[in-house]
Amino acid sequence: MPEDPTHTTSPRIFDVVAVLFVAFLLISNIVATKITALDMGPVHLVFDGGAILFPLTYVLGDVLAEVYGFARARRVVVLGFAVSLLASLTFWLVQVAPVGPGYTNQAAYEAVLGFVPRIVAASVLGYLAGQLVNALVLVRIRRRWGPKHLWARLVGSTLVGEALDTLIFCTVAFIGVIPAGEFLNYVLTGYVYKVGVEVLLLPVTYRVIAGVRRVERLRHDEVLAA
Template sequence: MTTADAFTIIAVTFVAMLLISNIAATKLFGITVGPAHFIFDGGALLFPFTYVLGDVLAEVYGFAKARMVILMGFAASVLAAGVFLIVQAMPPAEEYANQEAFEAVLGFVPRIVAASLLAFLVGQLLNAYVLVKIKERYGPKRLWVRLLGSSVVGEAADTIVFCTVAFLGVLTGANFWNYVLVGFVYKMTFEVILIPVSYFVIARVRRLDERAQVA
């Protein structure tokens, strides 16, 4: 495998995870632990991985390449939303009995996608930008500081924008702030747990680059 192959795999995986998360995010679910009740959306299962991959892209390939992949994800999400809207508007066949179910689930996707697009652009670009700027200022050491520092900024922006655009009005009062806070804490906890994975992937891709230069 070459560094170009690795970049392609990471980029495709990044976009795929974003699209799946957009659809999964149409469902809210709650978990009760004792007296506490936590509200999540389905996108929480997969979306944090996009930040891990975003960190890898920015750290190994630089801000320009990371931005290109982010814009690819943006374009794919716009296309998906457009297709869902067109399919929803087309008259259902007489044999098709699931139009209401389709609208109930995927009919909400355009709002989710709008929220995701805004949050995605703000959060991911801030994440990549902050990571690169920390590296430029303090050097290549302490990768964990760059990973966490950039993620705190990016995830905070992403969570606030997404939750506000996607579910403000659907969730109100304490439930809305529960959703925002739980989402941010969950994503950051996920990021911390996956730091060893980020280290492994970054080191592996860099070794591929070193072998390519020697060859």
């Protein structure tokens, strides 16, 4: 697939956006090991710790796809996938390494950072599928209907990407672990929350995209078109 033309030959802050994207992903994967719940009167919500920061990876994913094109966005998504696997391998190696004298937190380490194959698989598969689809949908909408209506691209890509990501992660990681009655709540809560956060952050995403375009010195008509 050809590169989206809406970026300069030598990006100025592409590396910054990419590093933040991967950092948010790694942090989210670690804190996702905790399942929490909130009781707000008649409403009972179940979600994991990754819900706090993970939606921001979709904001940055939108910036990558909208400003730098699908090819560069895909490169960062695949890089995040590789780093996630490296992190999981490192956690596992540390877990199985002999316990040193005076270290009494092995059980706590295994509980939080221990290698759990299905969690790792759920995380990387959901992330890879969701982020690639998110970027692809955003770019396809732009190519079909032009650069106007940025909100439609951002919301549309998020609805599809987050649905795929949430369904894959929740099913692979926690089906059979979370009681059946709570599982659907967990999936729906996670999906609605993540999409809701990105919708609420649309004004921020607009400003970030416009700011990145200015830094990258894109053509004036492209900035206005966003």
